[in-house]
Amino acid sequence: xxxxxLGQEPVTLSVRxxxxxxxxxxxxVGVALVLLITVVAALVPLIAPHGPYETxxxxxxxxxxHPLLGTDxxxxxxxxxxxxxxxxxxxxxxxxxxxxxxxxLAIGLLAGVRGGWVDTVLMRITDAGxxxxxxxxxxxxxxxxGPSLIHTLIAVTxxxxxxxxxxxxxxxxxxxxxxxxxAARLAGVGRFRLAFRHVLPGALPAVVIAxxxxxxxxxxxxxxxxxxxxxxxPPAPELGAMAxxxxxSLFSFPWIPLAxxxxxxxxxxxxxxxxxGLRDLLEDV
Amino acid sequence: MQTDANDPRxxxxxxxxxxxxxxxxxTVRGLHLRLPGGVHALRGVDLEIEAGEIVGLVGxxxxxxxxxxxxxxxxxxxxARFEGEAWLAGTEMTAADSExxxxxxxxxxxxxxxxxxxxxxxxxxxxxxxxEAAASREAVVEALEQVGFPEPERRLGQYPHELSGxxxxxxxxxxxxxxxxxxxxxxxPTTALDVTLQxxxxxxxxxxxxxxxxxxxxITHDLAVAAExxxxxxxxxxxxxxxxxxxxxxFRHPSHPYTAxxxxxxxxxxxxxxDGELATLGGEPPDPRRLPPGCPFExxxxxxxxxxxxxxxxLVPSPRHPGLDACVRAAEIAPELEAGAxxxxxxxxxxxxxxxxxxxxxxALELRHVEKTFRSRRHEQRAVSDVSxxxxxxxxxxLVGxxxxxxxxxxxxxxxxxxxxxxAVELGPGGRPQMVFQDAGSSLTPWMxxxxxxxxxxxxxxxxAAERSRRIDETLAWVGLSQEVATMRPSRLSGGQRQxxxxxxxxxxxxxxxxxxxxxxxxxxxxxxxxxNLLRRLRRELGVALLFVTHDLAVARAVAEEIAVMSxxxxxxxxxxxxxxxxxxxxxxxxxxxxxxxxxxxWR
Ligand code: SF4
Numbered sequence: 001x002x003x004x005x006l007g008q009e010p011v012t013l014s015v016r017x018x019x020x021x022x023x024x025x026x027x028x029v030g031v032a033l034v035l036l037i038t039v040v041a042a043l044v045p046l047i048a049p050h051g052p053y054e055t056x057x058x059x060x061x062x063x064x065x066h067p068l069l070g071t072d073x074x075x076x077x078x079x080x081x082x083x084x085x086x087x088x089x090x091x092x093x094x095x096x097x098x099x100x101x102x103x104x105l106a107i108g109l110l111a112g113v114r115g116g117w118v119d120t121v122l123m124r125i126t127d128a129g130x131x132x133x134x135x136x137x138x139x140x141x142x143x144x145x146g147p148s149l150i151h152t153l154i155a156v157t158x159x160x161x162x163x164x165x166x167x168x169x170x171x172x173x174x175x176x177x178x179x180x181x182x183a184a185r186l187a188g189v190g191r192f193r194l195a196f197r198h199v200l201p202g203a204l205p206a207v208v209i210a211x212x213x214x215x216x217x218x219x220x221x222x223x224x225x226x227x228x229x230x231x232x233x234p235p236a237p238e239l240g241a242m243a244x245x246x247x248x249s250l251f252s253f254p255w256i257p258l259a260x261x262x263x264x265x266x267x268x269x270x271x272x273x274x275x276x277g278l279r280d281l282l283e284d285v
Numbered sequence: 286m287q288t289d290a291n292d293p294r295x296x297x298x299x300x301x302x303x304x305x306x307x308x309x310x311x312t313v314r315g316l317h318l319r320l321p322g323g324v325h326a327l328r329g330v331d332l333e334i335e336a337g338e339i340v341g342l343v344g345x346x347x348x349x350x351x352x353x354x355x356x357x358x359x360x361x362x363x364x365a366r367f368e369g370e371a372w373l374a375g376t377e378m379t380a381a382d383s384e385x386x387x388x389x390x391x392x393x394x395x396x397x398x399x400x401x402x403x404x405x406x407x408x409x410x411x412x413x414x415x416x417e418a419a420a421s422r423e424a425v426v427e428a429l430e431q432v433g434f435p436e437p438e439r440r441l442g443q444y445p446h447e448l449s450g451x452x453x454x455x456x457x458x459x460x461x462x463x464x465x466x467x468x469x470x471x472x473x474p475t476t477a478l479d480v481t482l483q484x485x486x487x488x489x490x491x492x493x494x495x496x497x498x499x500x501x502x503x504i505t506h507d508l509a510v511a512a513e514x515x516x517x518x519x520x521x522x523x524x525x526x527x528x529x530x531x532x533x534x535x536f537r538h539p540s541h542p543y544t545a546x547x548x549x550x551x552x553x554x555x556x557x558x559x560d561g562e563l564a565t566l567g568g569e570p571p572d573p574r575r576l577p578p579g580c581p582f583e584x585x586x587x588x589x590x591x592x593x594x595x596x597x598x599x600l601v602p603s604p605r606h607p608g609l610d611a612c613v614r615a616a617e618i619a620p621e622l623e624a625g626a627x628x629x630x631x632x633x634x635x636x637x638x639x640x641x642x643x644x645x646x647x648x649a650l651e652l653r654h655v656e657k658t659f660r661s662r663r664h665e666q667r668a669v670s671d672v673s674x675x676x677x678x679x680x681x682x683x684l685v686g687x688x689x690x691x692x693x694x695x696x697x698x699x700x701x702x703x704x705x706x707x708x709a710v711e712l713g714p715g716g717r718p719q720m721v722f723q724d725a726g727s728s729l730t731p732w733m734x735x736x737x738x739x740x741x742x743x744x745x746x747x748x749x750a751a752e753r754s755r756r757i758d759e760t761l762a763w764v765g766l767s768q769e770v771a772t773m774r775p776s777r778l779s780g781g782q783r784q785x786x787x788x789x790x791x792x793x794x795x796x797x798x799x800x801x802x803x804x805x806x807x808x809x810x811x812x813x814x815x816x817x818n819l820l821r822r823l824r825r826e827l828g829v830a831l832l833f834v835t836h837d838l839a840v841a842r843a844v845a846e847e848i849a850v851m852s853x854x855x856x857x858x859x860x861x862x863x864x865x866x867x868x869x870x871x872x873x874x875x876x877x878x879x880x881x882x883x884x885x886x887x888w889r
Pocket of ligand 1: 543580581587588
């Protein structure tokens with residue numbers, strides 16, 4: 001080994017380009033897939049051949065008899081239901097992530113900028129939130145309020161935001177000790193503007209990273225809860241619930257439970273790959 | 286190996302090395318360096334460094350001095366294209382592959398960079414880091430002993446963050462010399478240090494050169510530092526050598542207008558006056574993307590004529606000293622430069638008590654018995670004890686002292702960024718005090734444009750949009766920035782532009798008190814002079830009072846008629862600046878004064 005000082009190559013002028021090209025093929029596929037999935041999810045009502053509740057023929061038709069994936073146990077078009085399920089899962093995950101991020105941003109920002117007792121109190125609450133066992137809360141909410149997609153989303157958001165609050169608060173603390181924050185204070189900038197113009201943009205990348213990495217995990221969590229009957233009640237098209245209901249036919253008509261399971265897998269994997277890519281990109285630049 | 290100042294050939298770079306007596310350890314011939322993005326960083330540099338010789342490389346930022354050093358060590362940025370040669374002890378670094386360059390570096394070179402914290406690995410113990418350069422534990426201890434590192438044996442297990450800035454610097458130097466290299470590159474090694482540490486470091490380096498016979502390439506923007514340490518000095522401008530020779534000759538009899546300009550913008554500890562404008566080099570350091578076809582200094586040169594744009598002036602023997610210069614008019618303008626240099630170096634005694642008695646009456650700032658203690662979970666640190674001071678309305682007070690003496694804390698208390706632990710802080714009438722930070726870049730919110738940053742400040746005045754916009758344009762012009770800058774974010778600005786933007790924001794609504802935290806310490810001499818001139822105009826035209834923190838006595842003298850010297854949280858001496866500098870009463874002031882690198886003293 002040579003001395004550290006000499007080992008360091010000087011900073012190249014094209015860091016950004018270097019990082020972009022360092023984005024591996026997996027991450028690039030992930031980003032492309034995520035964009036594609038979002039577009040498809042938005043357009044489902046236009047591209048699905050049938051409605052999600054529409055009976056189109058006999059039950060248990062094979063893909064050969066009824067393209068693309070045959071029919072389910074009550075004769076609905078499986079492919080259309082899959083698309084609607086994908087739309088519901090994807091948007092649910094996006095809603096939870098966005099709601100969690102917004103709440104987390106607000107609380108983390110407030111705690112970080114105000115400091116003092118406000119910080120202490122908010123972070124205590126956040127830590128309590130972090131300690132909550134997520135799925136159990138979701139089950140409790142579903143039992144108390146009755147199963148519904150909205151209830152599940154609320155329950156998951158409740159256990160999700162504290163992560164973001166922690167991240168934002170950490171970033172905020174790091175930003176408020178930088179000279180530009182002091183300089184803005186001296187310039188007479190009001191509190192709100194201080195928080196939103198001089199701190200928030202600096203904390204945002206970390207949240208975007210966390211949220212994008214979380215997206216895949218949320219798809220899985222929500223599908224799991226729906227599989228357990230804690231999502232929208234049947235006959236709503238939900239990937240988790242569809243997989244559960246199709247379990248009976250696993251050996252006779254394996255595509256009925258496997259197709260929704262596979263869709264969950266694709267969503268989660270794509271989100272994960274994209275999240276990793278985004279993290280590399282934002283952290284290094 | 287000292288060069289003979291009277292033999293012009295000894296400084297002629299192209300002279301091939303003959304007899305083993307003075308074999309160069311590094312030779313650069315006709316070196317061009319082009320960086321991706323169209324920057325032509327080096328444009329035909331010739332330089333030779335002999336064994337045991339210290340060559341000073343001076344120039345403003347962007348002059349190519351760092352790139353020259355890095356090229357010699359084979360560390361030029363990826364994508365760099367070379368022409369010409371750069372020999373490091375038998376290896377031609379521009380053509381060698383990365384493995385050969387690494388080997389040459391490992392065998393023959395060492396390097397010390399400006400910021401020891403980022404150059405040291407924070408997760409590695411001192412012993413291990415130096416051990417990567419030295420062969421054995423004994424060698425590590427020896428290297429540390431050579432750089433005067435106290436109790437090396439005991440401290441091998443410490444981490445960089447446990448050491449003071451000065452000791453980290455020594456670790457860096459120990460790593461650089463551990464292998465007994467032929468050449469050590471030092472890139473602004475003392476810029477981040479205060480004067481007393483700077484002095485110790487320079488002494489240490491000279492000692493190492495004498496003891497080990499290692500040659501050094503010493504990059505600095507401080508002419509006095511170069512004068513103090515270097516055997517020969519090369520003045521770089523826009524990727525070319527503008528002047529080359531023995532420092533006492535080059536700086537006493539500069540024959541290139543650029544060298545003369547640099548000298549003139551230097552601040553002295555005596556002489557001159559505080560009200561006029563400092564001589565400055567006009568304009569900013571050159572943009573290496575847009576250079577004139579002829580003499581690169583032509584756009585800023587007060588002596589330029591048509592001949593200057595005919596072609597690149599070659600490095601030829603100087604008419605005024607035994608070195609070389611690259612000015613086609615050097616012989617013609619010699620008398621004028623002579624007069625200018627004499628003025629710049631004059632050590633005229635300052636007029637006694639020229640400053641008007643501060644009008645008894647309103648103070649812009651008054652601190653009475655201010656205390657401040659910082660408490661963390663485990664320990665308490667007293668930063669300021671019993672400090673009382675007054676800045677009269679429109680007056681200027683400089684607070685000087687070594688790093689960590691509490692001067693910045695006082696400043697922050699004065700502008701209410703920090704609350705005093707005890708005592709009273711009273712601000713005079715007028716708007717809220719403003720502050721210019723040491724690192725202008727980090728005091729500008731990175732994701733906001735210059736216009737947004739300024740607008741935010743004027744907005745507090747309750748003006749209409751048109752009026753605000755007019756004020757912004759006016760203020761930008763006042764600090765010497767063009768309108769285009771308004772739409773840019775700080776990352777796109779040069780260091781000098783950032784400092785001007787920071788200043789513009791501080792004065793767009795004229796405050797009664799402006800606090801300045803070392804606003805010039807990171808700037809090239811020419812830019813520092815520009816900033817000081819702006820501060821003087823601010824006082825003259827708007828009657829703004831200044832509280833100015835610095836570790837540079839010459840800067841303190843240039844801006845403030847009153848000075849307070851701090852040491853360990855207390856004010857140890859206070860009074861009229863010229864008197865304090867001429868007849869220092871306290872030990873601390875004397876120490877600071879002695880540490881200031883000075884050409885005059887170096888050559889006495
Ligand atoms: S060549 Fe001309 S422009 Fe260049 S430094 Fe000399 S006088 Fe000035």
